[in-house]
Amino acid sequence: xxxxxxxxxxxxxxxxxxxxxxxxxxxxxxxxxxxxxxxxxxxxxxxxxxxxxxxxxxxxxxxxxxxxxxxxxxxxxxxxxxxxxxxxxxxxxxxxxxxxxxxxxxxxxxxxxxxxxxxxxxxxxxxxxxxxxxxxxxxxxxxxxxxxxxxxxxxxxxxxxxxxxxxxxxxxxxxxxxxxxxxxxxxxxxxxxxxxxxxxxxxxxxxxxxxxxxxxxxxxxxxxxxxxxxxxxxxxxxxxxxxxxxxxxxxxxxxxxxxxxxxxxxxxxxxxxxxxxxxxxxxxxxxxxxxxxxxxxxxxxxxxxxxxxxxxxxxxxxxxxxxxxxxxxxxxxxxxxxxxxxxxxxxxxxxxxxxxxxxxxxxxxxxxxxxxxxxxxxxxxxxxxxxxxxxxx
Numbered sequence: 001x002x003x004x005x006x007x008x009x010x011x012x013x014x015x016x017x018x019x020x021x022x023x024x025x026x027x028x029x030x031x032x033x034x035x036x037x038x039x040x041x042x043x044x045x046x047x048x049x050x051x052x053x054x055x056x057x058x059x060x061x062x063x064x065x066x067x068x069x070x071x072x073x074x075x076x077x078x079x080x081x082x083x084x085x086x087x088x089x090x091x092x093x094x095x096x097x098x099x100x101x102x103x104x105x106x107x108x109x110x111x112x113x114x115x116x117x118x119x120x121x122x123x124x125x126x127x128x129x130x131x132x133x134x135x136x137x138x139x140x141x142x143x144x145x146x147x148x149x150x151x152x153x154x155x156x157x158x159x160x161x162x163x164x165x166x167x168x169x170x171x172x173x174x175x176x177x178x179x180x181x182x183x184x185x186x187x188x189x190x191x192x193x194x195x196x197x198x199x200x201x202x203x204x205x206x207x208x209x210x211x212x213x214x215x216x217x218x219x220x221x222x223x224x225x226x227x228x229x230x231x232x233x234x235x236x237x238x239x240x241x242x243x244x245x246x247x248x249x250x251x252x253x254x255x256x257x258x259x260x261x262x263x264x265x266x267x268x269x270x271x272x273x274x275x276x277x278x279x280x281x282x283x284x285x286x287x288x289x290x291x292x293x294x295x296x297x298x299x300x301x302x303x304x305x306x307x308x309x310x311x312x313x314x315x316x317x318x319x320x321x322x323x324x325x326x327x328x329x330x331x332x333x334x335x336x337x338x339x340x341x342x343x344x345x346x347x348x349x350x351x352x353x354x355x356x357x358x359x360x361x362x363x364x365x366x367x368x369x370x371x372x373x374x375x376x377x378x379x380x381x382x383x384x385x386x387x388x389x390x391x392x393x
Contacts, residue, residue, distance in 0.1 A: 012055040015040065016047050069106050074114055076100070081120050084289075086262050089115060091289065094296035144306040146171040146239065147205040148252035149195075149216065151186065152259060158269035165259070165278065166191060168198055169252050171209070173302035174294065176255065176285050177202055179278040181271060188215035188227040195227075196310070199234075203306025207237035209249060216240070220333070221382060222372050224347040232368045233314055251293075258285070318368050320354030325363065328352050340380055344372070 015033055018024050019040075026044075030037045046054030076099070080092050087095075089111040097105045106114075115121035140146045148171055154164040164186050168178040177198050182190060208231060210216035217223035217240060228238055241248035263281045268274040286303075290296040320326055327335040333346035335353065344353065348367060355363040361377040373382040 009055050012043050077114055094290035140171045143170055143172050143303050144205045146207050146209055148209045148249050150252055152256050155267055157267045157271055157274050161271045163271055163274055169255055170303055171251055173299045174291055175299040175303035176282050179282045181275045181278055191215050192227055199310035204308040204310055207239050209239040211241055212243050221345040224345045226347050229347050232370055317352050325355040326352055342380055
C-alpha cells in the first residue's frame with residue numbers, strides 16, 4: 001500500500017476509534033478531521049460492514065460499462081482482421097457496419113484499440129506529402145474520364161521467372177481494370193493486346209495517363225509510340241506525367257503499394273500461380289475492399305462501363321480542313337515538303353498528318369486532334385511548342 005494511502009487509512013481508523021469511544025459526536029469528528037458529516041457517516045458505515053478494509057479508497061471506475069463492446073463484436077472484428085490482415089481499422093469497421101449495422105458497431109478508435117490490444121496493429125511511418133499537380137487530375141469528374149496505366153516494378157517468382165505486372169485503373173472510381181503479369185516481353189504489341197481486351201470489356205476512356213517509359217513514350221516527336229498512335233486513332237487523348245513526378249499519378253501509385261503489400265511480397269512459385277493471385281487481388285480490390293477516398297465503399301459501387309464502345313475496325317483517319325496541306329509519313333518517319341525530306345516520327349509511319357497555315361512560312365503540324373509542333377519552311381524541321389516558346393522568349 002502506498003505511503004500516502006496508509007496515512008489516510010490510519011487517520012480514518014483513528015476517527016472510528018474516537019467515534020466508538022463515545023467521547024465525540026459526528027459533528028465534532030467532522031470538525032476535528034476537516035471533513036463533512038456525510039463523510040464521517042460513510043466511514044462509520046463501511047467500517048461496520050467490512051472492518052478496516054472498508055476504510056481504503058475505492059476505484060471510481062464503474063462496475064458496469066454500458067458502452068463496452070460485446071464479446072461477439074470483438075470476436076467478429078478479429079475474424080475480419082484474420083480474413084484481411086492488411087486492412088486497418090477504417091476498412092474493417094466499414095465491413096462490420098455492412099454486417100451488423102452502424103448502430104451496433106463501435107467507433108473507429110475502439111476498433112483500433114481492440115486491434116492494438118491483440119497485437120494486430122502497427123503505426124505506419126508518416127510520409128511527407130508532395131504537392132500534387134492539378135492539371136493531370138482536374139478533369140476526372142466521372143468514370144472513364146481518365147484511365148491510368150503503368151508497370152509495377154518487375155520481380156522474380158519462386159521458380160526464377162521474371163514477372164512484370166501491367167496495371168490499368170479508372171482514376172475516378174479507382175476500379176482496377178487489368179492486373180496482368182507479363183514475362184520478359186513488355187513491348188507495345190503485348191501491351192496493345194491487353195488494352196484491346198480492356199476496351200472490349202469496358203469500352204474506351206476519354207484519355208489515358210502514363211509515365212514516360214516504354215512503350216508509353218519515346219524520345220521522338222511528342223514522345224509518340226505506335227501504341228500512342230493507335231490510341232489517338234481511336235479518339236483517346238494522351239496524358240503524361242512530368243518525369244520524376246510519380247505523385248501526379250498518385251491514385252495509381254497508391255494502388256501499386258497495396259498490390260505489393262498483398263500479392264507481390266512474397267511472390268508465388270510460378271507465373272501461373274502469380275497471375276491467379278493477381279486475379280484474386282483484383283476481385284477483392286474492386287468488390288470488397290473499402291476505399292477511404294470513396295467513403296469506405298468499394299470501387300465497384302462507383303464504376304460503370306464506358307459509353308464509348310470499342311469499334312470493330314479502326315476509324316478512318318481524320319479529315320483535315322480543306323485549307324490545310326496533307327502529307328503521308330513514309331518509312332523512316334519522314335514526309336516530303338517542297339521537294340525535301342522533313343523528319344516527323346517513326347511512330348507515324350503510314351499515317352496522314354495535316355499542316356495548318358499559321359504564319360508566313362510556318363505551319364502547325366497535326367495528327368488527329370493532337371498538335372505535334374510547327375514546321376518552319378526555312379529550317380525544314382518541325383519544332384515542338386515548348387522549343388518555340390524558348391526561342392520567342
